[in-house]
Amino acid sequence: MEWDALRAEQPVVTQLLQHAVWRERLPHAYTFEGEDRGELIGAATLLCRAFMCSSKEPKDKPCNQCSECKRVLSGNHPDVTFIQPDGLSIKKGQVELLQKEFAFKGMESVKKAYIIEEADKMTDSAANSLLTSLEEPGGETLAILTTGNLHFLLPTIVSRSQVLSFTPLSESKRQERLQEQGETLELAAIKARVGDKPTEIPAEERKTWIVQGRQVVIQLAEEVFKRPPQAKLLLQEKWHTHFKDRGSIDIGLDLFLYWYRDVLYTKWGREDLAYPDQLERLKAEAFNRSEYMLAANMKAVMEAKKYLAANVNPQLLMERLLLRLQEGS
Incomplete structure (x- = not known):
């Protein structure tokens, strides 16, 4: 990533x-x-390059030509350290190892930098250990913490750093980026809207889970539309076996919400769909449902999400939702 690319998406942060x-x-x-x-x-690495760059002109940084820039780009600069979660968390030992390395002078310069990815996943002991380094950084040191959940970080850590909030990408931009990374249109369209969920499932299994969940929702939506008496059976056989806990049910409800939004978008002639490969089914449902009915269905799903958060029994909640979707009210 370079300044121009970052500016195109995050002009305030770049400035x-x-x-x-x-x-x-x-x-x-x-x-x-x-x-x-x-x-x-990408932004953190760009800033590290600019920080470590040996160019004499600040406005040229990063120059991408000096050895400092090239080493940061290649990921093997001896004075730039990356820390990622070890399993589900960042542990105290990882932070202590970083502090031990940084207690010595830079190997090739007086500057040192470190990037902590998903800093919200630090254990309490790791966060408290890091706090010491943030309070007394020593020398020319740059620390960059990245997080998708700022409220999970210790307030004392947040207060000792400058927080920059990156505005979310639009759904279409996220989808485009995912497709550029090799995702299929169908999967990119869904992932652009639900993100990397469910986060508790390992990344290598998450793709299969969301593909299967997407298919369950498509099938259930079709049963509700074409064969209402069969919907409850599909709910028992497929929905409850895939969406097993409240977190995953919430994602399933999101997928349902996107389905009815797509039906409405299709009625309006919009093309930015979460289910672009299901256009014929969407058109058929759009033709047979009024905007009022679709708005009522979306409201029913959103209310189900609210009741789920209030600990209503998931099975009863879904049975009631199906009934409301079938009635269109």
Whole structure:
């Protein structure tokens, strides 16, 4: 990522970072908050390059020509450290190892930088250990923490860093980026809307889970529309076996909500669909349902999400939702 690319998506963030680089007055710590993990890491690496760059002209940083820039880009600069979750969390030992390495002078320069990805996943002991480094950074040190959940970070850590909030990408932009990364149109369209959920499922299994969940929702929506008496059977056989807990049910309800929004969008002639491969089914349902009915269905799903959060029994909640969807009220 370069400044121009970052500016195209995050103009305010880019202006703040560039001005700090140009004035050579970078704070010792930043917290980058946003939904797009790739964008956060790209911006963090860009800032590290600008910080480590050996160019004499601040407005040229990063120059991408000096050895400092090239090493940061390649990921093997001896004075730039990346920390990622080890399993489900960032542990105290990882932070202590970082502090031990940074207790010595930079191997090739007086500057040192580190990026902590998904900093909200630090254990309490790791966060408290990091706090010491943020309070007494020592030397020319730049710390960048990235997070999608700022409220999960210790308030004392947040208060000791400059927080920059990255505005969310539009659904279409997220979808475009996912397709550029090799995702199919169908999967990119859904992932652009629900994100990396469910987060408790390992990344390698998450793709299969969302593909299967998407198919369950398509089938259930079709039963509600064409064969209402069969919908309850499908609910028992497929919905409850796939969406097993409240977190996953909430995602399933989101997928349902996107289905009815797509039906409404199809009625309006819009093309930015969450289910672009289901256009014929969407058109058929759009033809047979009024805008009032679709609005009522979307309201029913949103109310189900609210009741789910209030600990209503999931099975009863879904049976009641099906009834409301069939009635269109």
